[in-house]
Amino acid sequence: MGVPVVLLVSFVACLLGCHREQVRDAESVLSIEAPMGKQVEVPYKRNAYGKKIVALTFDDGPFPATTNRLLDLLREKEVQATFFELGTMASRYPEVTKRVYDEKHELASHTMSHKQLNKLRANEVATEVSQARDVLRGITGEDPKLVRPPYGAINVVVAENVGAPMILWTVDTEDWKSKDASAVLERTKATVFDGAVILMHDIYESSVDGAGMIIDELRKDNYEFVTVSELSELRGVELKDGEVYGSFRP
Numbered sequence: 001m002g003v004p005v006v007l008l009v010s011f012v013a014c015l016l017g018c019h020r021e022q023v024r025d026a027e028s029v030l031s032i033e034a035p036m037g038k039q040v041e042v043p044y045k046r047n048a049y050g051k052k053i054v055a056l057t058f059d060d061g062p063f064p065a066t067t068n069r070l071l072d073l074l075r076e077k078e079v080q081a082t083f084f085e086l087g088t089m090a091s092r093y094p095e096v097t098k099r100v101y102d103e104k105h106e107l108a109s110h111t112m113s114h115k116q117l118n119k120l121r122a123n124e125v126a127t128e129v130s131q132a133r134d135v136l137r138g139i140t141g142e143d144p145k146l147v148r149p150p151y152g153a154i155n156v157v158v159a160e161n162v163g164a165p166m167i168l169w170t171v172d173t174e175d176w177k178s179k180d181a182s183a184v185l186e187r188t189k190a191t192v193f194d195g196a197v198i199l200m201h202d203i204y205e206s207s208v209d210g211a212g213m214i215i216d217e218l219r220k221d222n223y224e225f226v227t228v229s230e231l232s233e234l235r236g237v238e239l240k241d242g243e244v245y246g247s248f249r250p
């Protein structure tokens, strides 16, 4: 008679334990005071309190082989990143876009087809943005909030028609040029600062390797990784449509 009771007790304990773990993951947040006295909350496990914070951002995907490997790596290292996806690529690989979204990364827009927006007419700019938004919403049910204009190419017409905050970058890893993980790490270490936005591309194997090295190395230097929206919130910056942002210093 003793054995079933013990089994039952451990079964119930396990249930409670599992449940508690889920609640902790879903709801535990750390409330911290941002500049300007604004209280903001960040998920507990990211634990950015007392750390320098940066955002890892990945453009031009999704591309199944490399993006999925990157997602595995980010999950293993418990890092949330920001993905500026192309509408054309997301419509080709919706299951990868869905995984980005489901795993709580920030899904953002890199426009529909990577045109240089400052060479387009107003209505063409709006179309590049709205088509990508429709594709991403069709996959996740949610509109992306942020846009990264291809090549960082912006003018007044773009600003007036993009209808979203425009996110550029302050650390250019030049991963597309070097295709070398060590070079990506070195460029990052040489130019990173508290509040930086780091530009990479999740379509190269070397960028995935570089991202892993960046996470390990910057953590040794008291950095933690957050999404772009979290970075702006933590720094008390309200993102406005048509404005340009490249970093969020303390």
Ligand code: NI
Binding pocket: 059, 060, 110, 114, 150, 151
């Ligand atoms: Ni791009």
